[in-house]
Amino acid sequence: MKVEARLFDITTAFFFVSAVVYGAWAKEPVGLVALILTGGLSLIIGSYFHFVARRAEQRPEDDPDAEIADGAGEMGFFSPGSYWPAGVAASAGLTAVALAFMQIWLIVIGGVVLLLTVGGLVFEYHTRPNVTE
Template identity: 55%
Template sequence: MKIEGRIFHFVAGFCFIMTVVYGVCTGLWATDGIEPVGLVALLLTGGLCLIAGTYLSFVARRVTKRPEDNDDAEVSDGAGELGFFSPGSYWPVTLAFAAAMGGLAMALWYTWTIVLAAVLLLISVGGFVFEYYLRPNKE
């Protein structure tokens, strides 16, 4: 995870440098002065990358070394179980549909569709999260 943290820190530094360059260039060559939207967008992008990189750097200190972090690792070092992935779940499809419907509804600003998409999104997230939840056995 150290590598991922470094990549995010590099991108954050690049975004901050480009923020300064963008501000100077638009201040010198634009007729209306410094363009604020692009400046803020670059600044916030750099900030978000810095947050992600800092998180990954802190987590990298606490977890054991992964095969990806070892320079002398073999392909077989990463073999084994990676986790549980649902083989036949339809909830990701419903979640994607609800999110797309919500985005389209907000773009067109149909209030009734926004409400419908929000309800569908909540149902889809609930179904996705609790798909394999089993109630405890009653004694």
């Protein structure tokens, strides 16, 4: 996580330096505010990565002397074939189109379908706990 934290530190510095240069040069407030807010959001993400990096064990990506083979092994479980992401994308698209045309009834339908498909994606491999009495 230290690598990601450094990347966001660099982007945060870039946005704040850009805001100073833009504010001195352009004299236009909207772009200045946008750059400051973008730098602030980047600072939030970088701070989160610093927070997590202190508590997580060191990964091979964080070790400058690591070999490629150090990162080998199981990375986690990935669904071999799930249709839920397509449903999430379709329902998010429906909701976005409904928002674009400001159709309240379609926004409600799209939001409900979006929540159902996200729930299906999250709980796709969830099984009941084995309760033995």
